[in-house]
Amino acid sequence: MQPILVVDELDGTSRIVPEVVSFMQALLGRGDSFSKMRGIANTLALLHDYMTIPLSSKPVTPEALPEVVAGFLRKRRQGTSGHDGLTWTPVKRETVERDRSYLRQFSEFCASRFGYFPLVPLRAACSFEEEGRSYRAVMRFLSKRNNMLLGHLAGKSPKPTQMAAIGIKEPVARRRSNGKTFMSPAMIEDLILATPSIIQRMVFIQAAFGGQRLSEILNMWRCDVLPGRYRPTLFPDDKASDIPLVVLAHPSQSRYIGETRPGSIDRLQHLALIYGLQPRNLMEDVDPLKSGWKGVLFDNDDLLISQVFWADRAWARMYYELFQQLREHVLPLVAESIRNSHPYLIINDSPSRDEFGQPMKISNIRKAFGRACARIGIDVSRLHKGIHGLRHSYKARLEHMGLTAEEIRTAMHHISISSQQNYGQSAARLNERLTLVTGNAGVTA
Numbered sequence: 001m002q003p004i005l006v007v008d009e010l011d012g013t014s015r016i017v018p019e020v021v022s023f024m025q026a027l028l029g030r031g032d033s034f035s036k037m038r039g040i041a042n043t044l045a046l047l048h049d050y051m052t053i054p055l056s057s058k059p060v061t062p063e064a065l066p067e068v069v070a071g072f073l074r075k076r077r078q079g080t081s082g083h084d085g086l087t088w089t090p091v092k093r094e095t096v097e098r099d100r101s102y103l104r105q106f107s108e109f110c111a112s113r114f115g116y117f118p119l120v121p122l123r124a125a126c127s128f129e130e131e132g133r134s135y136r137a138v139m140r141f142l143s144k145r146n147n148m149l150l151g152h153l154a155g156k157s158p159k160p161t162q163m164a165a166i167g168i169k170e171p172v173a174r175r176r177s178n179g180k181t182f183m184s185p186a187m188i189e190d191l192i193l194a195t196p197s198i199i200q201r202m203v204f205i206q207a208a209f210g211g212q213r214l215s216e217i218l219n220m221w222r223c224d225v226l227p228g229r230y231r232p233t234l235f236p237d238d239k240a241s242d243i244p245l246v247v248l249a250h251p252s253q254s255r256y257i258g259e260t261r262p263g264s265i266d267r268l269q270h271l272a273l274i275y276g277l278q279p280r281n282l283m284e285d286v287d288p289l290k291s292g293w294k295g296v297l298f299d300n301d302d303l304l305i306s307q308v309f310w311a312d313r314a315w316a317r318m319y320y321e322l323f324q325q326l327r328e329h330v331l332p333l334v335a336e337s338i339r340n341s342h343p344y345l346i347i348n349d350s351p352s353r354d355e356f357g358q359p360m361k362i363s364n365i366r367k368a369f370g371r372a373c374a375r376i377g378i379d380v381s382r383l384h385k386g387i388h389g390l391r392h393s394y395k396a397r398l399e400h401m402g403l404t405a406e407e408i409r410t411a412m413h414h415i416s417i418s419s420q421q422n423y424g425q426s427a428a429r430l431n432e433r434l435t436l437v438t439g440n441a442g443v444t445a
Helices: 018-029 034-052 065-078 093-114 135-144 160-166 185-193 198-210 214-218 228-234 267-275 313-333 362-375 386-400 405-411 425-438
Strands: 006-008 014-016 245-249 305-307
Touching: 018 034, 018 093, 034 065, 034 093, 065 093, 093 185, 185 198, 185 362, 185 386, 198 214, 198 313, 198 362, 198 386, 214 362, 228 245, 228 305, 362 386, 386 405, 405 425
Parallel strands: none
Antiparallel strands: 006 014, 245 305
């Protein structure tokens, strides 16, 4: 089941909008909830009413499109008196921001799938390719040819301030509380959707819905993200699934280096032999790339690995989709010398930065988290434990789902004196339990 959008044409006939149908099918395929799909369809229906009634279905040029959307968002926020043919009551600013996010997602989907003109410049390399060049490079080329139709998209570097073109012209009020607090689920979703960086979104998703410490995430290698069909290969008692497998490997002692069977060397040896590097957890404290390792409960003691236990299957699929974007559209842009100089997953993904392609530091992520909070009007100083609070939100989510204390301990990889008799068994039990409570089995061969 998926929502559809039916609109009335000027001649009175009804038409199902095929672009919306395709978008809903894509959302359904990646596991998004029906309520979210219905919300997106409702936003698109309201935008259609706005363009059809007050604007009389007048053609909209690419240059005017951002202001048209801005006018729609202001109408949503402020409400209408009925003189323009609409009878909308004012909505919360958070609702307007969510509408804007929905419109951005739909615009980027249509640009990628159908080649339509995008609402806002795309911030990362995408599937627009022309003779091997990225979409932005094509835009710059066209602007040099004085093509005024496309010239406004040819900024030298994509910046979040470009979103101001479709703002609602209302200052963001800081969200405050009387004391320290954790982020609500709605705030976490807003934070992720308002973050332009692929890598930063992956970090926030993994922390909030996988429960990892930031140091654990920064120690991950690119080979640690796999399709769910590899679960029984690395965790023999587990089952294949359509949910991505994200491996947590000991940063120096694990013998999982991308091969599915124990290798003859561990990660410390591999880093030294192939890259001339030390594991990040063994670096000197003064090294900005230092990333500690508190220790986790392993589910495969031969390889010294565990896995992420996802509290939300839709966000898990989104994480893997972002990983594919990283692999297909970002990594090819990284200089080969840099790309082959380390195996780390979490890299600087901004092509305009000198550090492009290099491993990110803890300070980078913490600053990025602060900027993301500011983007949605959250005072980061009021958040308990900053980005680490996302791990606590993960625990609260598991408690709300009704998991037992032992299941939560396993999900969060807390070490206890009770050891496992056979690797993979706790992973299998917990994944089965999460499958039941999230209501989406999705098990495949």
